[in-house]
Amino acid sequence: MDLIFSVVLLVFSIYCFIYIGGADNSTATELGAAFWPRLILGIMIVLLVISLVNMIRKKEGKTPVNGEAVAGFFKSKLLVGMIVCAVTAIILPMVGFIPTSFLFLIAYGVLLGEKRPVVLIITGVVATLILYIIFQGPLGIFLPRGSGFFRNFALTMENLIGMIPGL
Numbered sequence: 001m002d003l004i005f006s007v008v009l010l011v012f013s014i015y016c017f018i019y020i021g022g023a024d025n026s027t028a029t030e031l032g033a034a035f036w037p038r039l040i041l042g043i044m045i046v047l048l049v050i051s052l053v054n055m056i057r058k059k060e061g062k063t064p065v066n067g068e069a070v071a072g073f074f075k076s077k078l079l080v081g082m083i084v085c086a087v088t089a090i091i092l093p094m095v096g097f098i099p100t101s102f103l104f105l106i107a108y109g110v111l112l113g114e115k116r117p118v119v120l121i122i123t124g125v126v127a128t129l130i131l132y133i134i135f136q137g138p139l140g141i142f143l144p145r146g147s148g149f150f151r152n153f154a155l156t157m158e159n160l161i162g163m164i165p166g167l
Contacts, residue, residue: 003055010048017041077111084108096146096154097135101128132161 020034020041088104105124114120135141136158145154 003052006048006052006055010045010052013041013045013048017045081108081111084111093144094146094150096150097143098128098132098154098157099146099150101131129161 017038020037084104084107088100092100102124105127106120109120109123114123132143135143145151
């Protein structure tokens with residue numbers, strides 16, 4: 001019964017969160033009338049999801065999620081990998097595909113445990129080159145070049161890649 005009530009409450013809370021968001025009249029400098037109700041509903045949704053997960057885990061005979069499990073997540077490589085991906089997505093339009101991809105591949109290599117810098121650099125360069133050739137060539141997908149210095153760098157790199165015979 002608690003499980004059904006929690007699911008119904010969760011669905012209703014999500015509906016209210018979305019409905020109140022449609023009535024938001026906030027500006028860039030002021031909080032709108034919907035800010036505090038949405039904050040409270042957001043916290044309630046997170047707590048309901050945690051409660052549902054704990055109920056399901058308890059029925060399956062597993063230990064419920066506790067503070068130690070949450071603290072373990074914040075110390076995990078999974079969270080670091082998620083942050084690396086988010087930062088990559090944020091800087092991609094400004095920095096461009098080639099440098100962002102290269103830095104992403106090096107960062108993920110370090111995260112996965114590779115300690116040899118030469119291997120990280122060679123892998124980053126080769127993988128970036130292969131991805132660039134696949135996306136720009138057969139797939140014909142435009143890749144961001146960045147702005148300012150990074151745009152000039154991308155154009156220079158594209159010219160160098162274009163000099164490779166057969167590409």
